[in-house]
Amino acid sequence: MELGWKVILDGADPTEDDDLELEFIDTSNILGEPTIERQFLDDIIKNTRSFENYSVFRNLKKIYSDTGKDMTGMAIWCLLGIVQENSQRVGLLLGSLIEGGVHIIAAWPTTFADQLRGDISLIDVVLDNFSSNPSFWKQVDLIIGFR
DSSP: OOOEEEEEEOOSSSSSTTOEEEEEEEOHHHHOSOEEOTHHHHHHHHHHHHOTTEEEEEEEEEEEOTTOOBOTTSSEEEEEEEETTTOOEEEEEEEEOTTSOEEEEEEESHHHHHHHHHOTTHHHHHHHHHHHOGGGEEEEEEEEEOO
16 A cells, blocks of 8 residues: 555635545655756746636645655645546646755556556656646646645
């Protein structure tokens, strides 16, 4: 059984009734410790200003690491997408590094993590589509903390 990262997104209701909990699969055993340029996040943010299918939400309520440590308030972002062609959902948990890059921490859902296991080069295709192929996506959401 793989340990996962737990991400809780705050719903619209002030109670916790509509909070959404996502379980991300740690990718260190799949991808190693990949680092991407900070420019990637800048491109996503730029896309939110230019394309209606890109949004930023400030509703990342809680993050727990694969060891159960509360990582809420750390520089961690959740990037979720729905593929236009087949409505497949994919997600990445990304963390800022002191050196300035961004670390890919985990993938969601399990089916996407399994696809990465089968072909690790898929991560490059997904990252490229997130940053430079907006028409590939039905919806892309960059979710950040609300503190």
